[in-house]
Amino acid sequence: MKATHVVRTAGTGLTTNKMRSTLTVLGVVIGVASVIALLSIGRGTQVAITSNIQSMGTNLLFVGPGAVSQSGVRSAAGSAATLTMDDAAAIADSTAAPAVYAVAPQVQAGAQIVAGNQNTRTQVIGVTPEYSWVRNFPIERGDFVSASQVQRASLVVVLGNSVAQTLFGLQDPVGQPIRINGLQYEVIGVLKSKGGSGFGNSDDQVIAPITTVQRRLSNQRTTSGAKTVQQISIQVAGASQNEAAIQQVTAILQERHRIAPGQPDDFTVQSQQDMVQALQQSTSVFVIFLGAIAGISLLVGGIGIMNIMLVSVTERTREIGIRKSVGARRQDILLQFLVESATLSLLGGGIGILLGWGISRMIGGIRLNNATINTVMSLDILVLAVSVSAAIGLIFGLYPAYRAARLSPIDALRYE
Amino acid sequence: MIQLHGIVKTYQMDQIQVQALRNISCHIEKGEMVAIMGPSGCGKSTLMNILGCLDTPTSGHYSLDGVEVAMLSDSQLAEVRNKKIGFVFQKFNLLPRTSAVDNVRLPLLYGSDGNNGRKRALEALERVGLGQRAGHKPNQLSGGEQQRVAIARALVNNPSIILADEPTGNLDSRSSRDIMGLLSQLNRDDRITIVLVTHDAEVGSQAQRIISLRDGQIIGDSPVQNRKDGGI
Incomplete structure (x- = not known):
């Protein structure tokens, strides 16, 4: 069977019941749009945080008071007061710390x-x-x-x-x-x-x-x-000297604070990259979480497709019988129903992308409680949404299509 | 061209085995017009489904044009239905909301040569005298016209056999005569083998040969004596 006929047959199948097809597509539209909008918010937040850290300056190290243990009680990092102006002056000494x-x-x-x-x-x-x-x-x-x-x-x-x-x-x-x-x-x-x-x-x-x-x-x-x-x-004098600078600063402070080898430091040295990395790690959990929530609505949309396709197979049992009696093979019937469900989901995916993009553009820049919503749209988000929606059409369409293809022609013809 | 030997068909209904056909053997030659007759429940339709490769026998041999049907795969059976056999049903079985020409074209879509399908479909409609109504949908056609569309669909792939299951069962007597006339004409002029199932003696008498079935067995097989040739 030629591709144009497959598409035309599927098109006829879908337009026969326009309202139903539209509502099914709507389920996928909502799923895809929310995946795109939420992922773009997640991505935007990541980008905003990274650029926030980068706007602090370049090639930075941050030294903070660290965990100290006094008489066996360890206090949380940052709670101690161990750094002094003299420490800062010692680190600024170019002979002891040339990388600074x-x-x-x-x-x-x-x-x-x-x-x-x-x-x-x-x-x-x-x-x-x-x-x-x-x-x-x-x-x-x-x-x-x-x-x-x-x-x-x-x-x-x-x-x-x-x-x-x-x-x-x-x-x-x-x-x-x-x-x-x-x-x-x-x-x-x-x-x-x-x-x-x-x-x-x-x-x-x-x-x-x-x-x-x-x-x-x-x-x-x-x-x-x-x-x-x-x-x-x-x-730091240059990006390549980051490691050297960390070592020099650590050595100076260990000596000044009289920390014996093997003892825990009472300060922490953190580089800007470390901060970016740590924050990106924690925000990626947030992004995955957002994506998962949106993914659920996409899943519901997929189940909607499956439901409608099952109803459609039952309603069109007689049509399947007629087609089989004039020579349609199993794979012809399978393909017909798969193309129908794939069309529903791709249509939903396409509209969902536009809607999700629109939503993302609309809410980007809105200020809520002194915080700006940042959104970033990227190709991989779009590719993900499209491929997921196509996959949903195929996966959830497979079972109804398989049921249709397996119908015996006699039973199908006899079906009222 | 059709050879049946010891065909048995058993259905499993819950716990009970129902024998629809028991030991059917017969030959149908090319160009014959055969009526299968018998009371309802005698196995006519089951035999028809087996002849039409819609169903396979539980045991026995069925060869069509020298090909053993039992050996064919599901796709090969579909191809046989597509190329060699044309079906005409009691309930017409046209696709609703689909024009006559597109209905007639349907078998061509599943065949390998789908080119100039519309032209061939229109020619087939001409042959059954419905060239003017190609764009009409089934619900805009009378019963007789719908059945003629179905015959055109059966004809479109130039099959060697037309299987007609109670083709006049849903028609008034005038339309019945038209349809039988058309089938006889196809048999006479185009040498198409026609097997039809009916319980109407009037319809059966227009065939050359009547096979009588009862309880899944052949109880009579004889040529029609004073055949009414249903010309148009």
């Missing part, structure tokens, strides 16, 4: 910021001048924190873009006074917006000299009484 290019220690504390009759709660991050370029925070207006301001622990702040907007609106905040914990600070600059969202929104923060934050806002001390820093960002 720049060092930016930071401390942070939450605080209520008041300007005139406006106020907001945010993080105040204490930094040194290097922070601006190590962590990639360019200035939009005014100046960044200077070395002399750090030395004098001046009462000055640089506002994150969204903080500036919240407190001052369209007004230029540079030179204006603000109050933090009852003390008056002068705004010396505003950061450029990074357009970050949700996870670690970098526009929603205030920057001050590290010494100021240590003195006024955070009074964490090490066991020996030195003022702590919470994180040290390190820019």
Whole structure:
């Protein structure tokens, strides 16, 4: 039987009952569209997180206080206060750590910021001048924190873009006074917006000299009484020196903290790539989960096809008998019904792709609770959706088609 | 061309075995027009299904044009039905919502030579005198016309045998005469072997030979004495 006839016969079979075919296709449309929309949200989230981390700067290492065990009690990583300004200075020493290019220690504390009759709660991050370029925070207006301001622990702040907007609106905040914990600070600059969202929104923060934050806002001390820093960002001299830098930094800190060989470190060194990888791993679980949920609706759509095809086989038993009596072979009947179910599912797949794409474009960029929905459409998502919908048509069409093909011509002709 | 030898057909119905045909043997030569007659339940239709390769006998030998049918695969049987045999049924068995010409064309779609199928289908419709109604659907045709479409469908692949199972069973007497006339004409002019099942003696008398069945056995096989030649 020629292909054109197969297609025409299947077409006639489907158009005979248009409403039923349409509803069956709708099941697949919903399945495919939701798979595509949800996978594109998942993929978009992954991309957003990765670019968020990359916007922190390039070739970075992050040193944080690690798990310490004091008198046998191990506290969680990050809870200890073991890093100091002297540690940061030691890492910056180019003879001990040639692979390190720049060092930016930071401390942070939450605080209520008041300007005139406006106020907001945010993080105040204490930094040194290097922070601006190590962590990639360019200035939009005014100046960044200077070395002399750090030395004098001046009462000055640089506002994150969204903080500036919240407190001052369209007004230029540079030179204006603000109050933090009852003390008056002068705004010396505003950061450029990074357009970050949700996870670690970098526009929603205030920057001050590290010494100021240590003195006024955070009074964490090490066991020996030195003022702590919470994180040290390190820019490595080049991507190839990442491993060397990790080793050098680790060696310096082990010596300074007097950690005997074999003892656990009281700090952690993490590279930017590690962070990207770890986050991608955890978000891929999220993406798979979204896909699985959507997959269920695709499965339901497939069962819909099977149901309709079974009904159709029963209704058309006599037609099958007639066809067989004039010479249709089993495979002709099998093919006819398979093509019908494949047509339903491919039609559903096609419309579903357009609908899913539309949904993905529509919801991409919508802001919910301060977080933006990111969607990314990629070829592999489309290929996946199409092949799954075609497979569904074939798999769920196979059994009804097989039933039709196996009918004995006499029984089929006698069927009322 | 048709040789039956010791054909037995048994149906398993729940626990009981029903013997529909017991030991049928006969020959039908090319160009014959044979009527199989008998009361209902005598096995006429079962015999017809076996002759038409829609069913296979439980035991016995059936050879068609020298080919042992029992040896054929499912697809080969389909090909025999497609090429050698034309069926005409009591209930016409046309595809609904499908035009006459497309119904007639159906066997060509399952054959290897599907070219100029529409032309051949129209020629077959001409042969049964329905050339003008090619585009009509079955529900727009009378019973007699529907049966003629069915005969055209049986003819379209130039079969050597036409098997007609109660071809006039659903028709009024006038249409019955038309249909029988058409079948006789095909037998006489085109030398097509015709086997028809009927319980109407009037219809049977238009054949050359009558095989009588009762309880799955042949009880009579004789030429028709004063044959009514049903010309048109």
